[in-house]
Amino acid sequence: MIEARYHDSVNVLQELFADRTPAPSPFDRAEWYALLAQTGLTPLIAIATDSDSNAALALTENEGRITPLRNWYSFTWRQLAPEGPQGDRLLAEIARQLKSRGHRVTLEPVPSEDGSAERLACAFRTAGWRVELSRCDLNHVLDVRGRTFAEYWASRPGRLRSTLKRKAKKVEIHLLNEFDPAAWEHYERIYASSWKPDEDHPQMLREFAQHESSAGRLRFGLALADEGPIAAQFWTVDNGIAYIHKLAHLESHQKLSAGTTLTAALFEHVIDRDKVWLVDFGTGDQPYKADWMDSVRPRYRIDCLDMKQPRAWIDLTKLAYQRLRSDDAIPELAPAPGAG
8 A cells, every 4th residue: 555645855756766777867866855945945755655665755845846956057857666567656656745745846857868767757647736847948968888087188170179188288287086175265266257157056056065074975176267266167076977067267367268167177187097987977968068968868857737627727827828928848748548
């Protein structure tokens, strides 16, 4: 028999998944959700359990709208559930119970390469929700395929290799595997002076960097010129994957191409020393990412509407209008047999 319940504290995730195999990414750990809760988000942790398994969705809610517990630092969001039919049943039960909490559930950005988008859509469809799928973002990645950095670099665009050859000696590179408060202050200063938008919760990122340092996963780089640090990047290495979280440089020193030199140094480090099999450049389709990466993966939004609730019809009309204006919408998934 499956039992479903809700919690308003992320601490329950640590208890439920203490013996779990390594999480798929940094954004699937109980510690990550704890950091998100500290930013002021109110957790709605939806849980289903049976005799020997647990599944959970880390969510938040506002006036009948249920969304993932995440912010813009999160590359992905997905279910916390065991693989296979047992986990699918638990997810479907969570979806059924969520009708008592709201009229609409919107899940994003959900990956598809591991089957998460299809799995979640199926769970909500089985529970009787109307499900709409659409692409909401892109994720640039590099499959290292066992190459050395030299082999990888030889495949990069000529203009990128030429820039590094001409500019590499004009900056000094410092790479750190441990958190350094002074270095982080340089990053924050550079970021604040760069073209990047202001961030809502920079303290969360700092605490995440400190945690990753303690776990041996931090990779941090500074590029210095005569005036001091002019570019900074924050990466982590986790379970064979390098994640590029943040990068910034001073536009006043753009002619030095310090960002290019620093990025190349970190690529060399994670490929040749950490022996990663994948480099993940997060979300966003900025043109410069294609110079460094080889593949693009879609990220999906899953909109689930309970059509037995009047407010869902209003939202359906809005979704239909958005779909008319977009080429990224995917036809509605067929409802499960007998679904209302």
